[in-house]
Amino acid sequence: MKTVLVIGGGITGLSAIYELNKWKKSTQSDVRLVLAEGSSELGGKIRTIKKHGFVMETGADSIVSRKANTMSFIEDLGLQTEVVYNATGRSFIYSDDQLKPIPPDSVFGIPASIESLAKSTLVSAEGKAEALKDFYTRNKRFTKNDSIGEFLEFFLGKELVEKQIAPVLSGVYSGDLMDLTIASTLPYVFDYKETYGSIIKGFEVNKEKFQSNGERKFLSFRNGLGTLIDAYEKTLDDVEVLKNLEATAIEKTEDRYRISFINHDSIEADYVVLSVPHTAAEKLINDRDLKNDFAELKNSSLISVYVGFDVPDHLLPEEGTGFISASNHDLSCNACTWTSRKWEHTSSNGNLLVRLFYKSSHSRFPSLENMSKEELLQVARTDIQQSLGISAEPVASEVTNWLESMPNYRMTHPHTVEAIEGKLFEKYPGIFVAGCSYYGVGIPDCIENGRSTAEKIITFFKKFKLVRCNKYTASSSSA
DSSP states (O other): OEEEEEEOOBHHHHHHHHHHHHHHHHHTOOEEEEEEOSSSSSBTTOOEEEETTEEEESSOOOEEHHHHTTSOHHHHTTOGGGEEEOOOOEEEEEETTEEEEOOSSEETTEESSHHHHHHOSSSOHHHHHHHGGGGTOOOSSOOTTSBHHHHHHHHHOHHHIIIIIHHHHHHHHTSOGGGSBTTTSOHHHHHHHHHHSOHHHHHHHTGGGGSTTTTOOEEEETTOTHHHHHHHHHTOTTSEEEOSOOEEEEEEETTEEEEEESSSOOEEESEEEEOSOHHHHHHHHOOHHHHHHHTTOEEEEEEEEEEEEEEEGGGSOTTEEEEEESOTTTOSOSEEEOHHHHOGGGBTTOEEEEEEEEETTSTTGGGTTTOOHHHHHHHHHHHHHHHHOOOOOEEEEEEEEEEEEEEEOOTTHHHHHHHHHHHHHHHSTTEEEOSTTTSOSSHHHHHHHHHHHHHHHHHHHHHHHHHHHHHHHHHHHHO
16 A cells, blocks of 8 residues: 655645545545644644634735635635635835825736826835836846846836835735745736836736736635635545654655654655645755755744734724835834724624734844744834824734744745755655745645645556556466
8 A cells, every 4th residue: 555644734735635635535546645743733824813702813814816716625625605805995005104005006016007106105206207117118138037126126116116016025925025036926027028018018908817806806714714724624534634743754765765753653655745844844854965955945034913902993094904014114013904904704893903014024023033922012012003093902912923934935946946856856756845935825826736746646646557557468468
């Protein structure tokens, strides 16, 4: 009997083992499937917490609707009736000690029309004039492997990028735009420039792609994103799900692998999916040659602070859903989501719930990363009072510290991942790396990565069975 071991029960690992289990049942294959998770719960960074009538997420709080609509996981898991969408509203950038609206006709802060550029209150007249060079400057120097920051600054100007685009994009991709490639962030901006001669014109022509379902750009579930994790877990009826099981080493034994654990007997497997952060994968394999490649992958840090109040959320600016801080000097936080305004299901009584994000890209982060949860809550309250004018006592809070846990896709990232995959194929066939350390941070990206990893293993199984069948046929005919 062949054995597949998936190490890591986050969303990528769950997606992989789900696809393998579905294939096993449909083909009645004699395969042992094991999912090993180091903590007491599945889900990785996805976990829903409920306190005092509030619904709070430790990690991601939503799924991009545009991506989810091209996939089948919601229907496959029977979650159609559980889906909820974000409320429509304006996003702001906190700049010059005040909230300024991001132009509604923009995508990631990038104007989708000349009118959108003209109406921006974030950029000066000189900055707007500089951005117009996008319409008459041709691309003769950039490829998709170049910096997204340099690309946007070259065609749209430094001021527009720094004051309106960078705060939004840096928040999404958790890194300096100068260190991120076009390919790993917004590859279509390059295509728009090539096809239409203008980034702004490209967004204007393709505006409907970014406004699917009206303004319902994000989705979640009535009881939080933990619903997705629970739904995956319920399908694993023919999988050995082992929790509180921390893997310590992988040893190659002829054509199989022996995986050791701190508190469990070793498991021998033919295929191993390492759906864990790259730092954990590196320690498990412990290969000097691969160590140098793993070291090229970089992480950043994020602290999330939820604060709930016994006051109505209509105290917030009308039709607003949150803000991004444009400067490292005004506030300690990088962004603030008005969760109860954006997601109705997160506040059962309509009271105010906000979520603040503190990232290692902020100049004040070194003073925050070793603070206690109580101290971080006080920092959050100071930011809330300064930006929103709310000084009420919190009735609920939740602080999550993701130190060195957020992948940073630098310029060299694609080449590094390719090198790791190549060496694994050559030296450790049957071991696969998967997850946001390598292939994308969004939930749909992780689900797709898990599915495609499972497909690779299924392909190997199909080839094995075909060869065995051919050998049997050949020996029968020769007899």
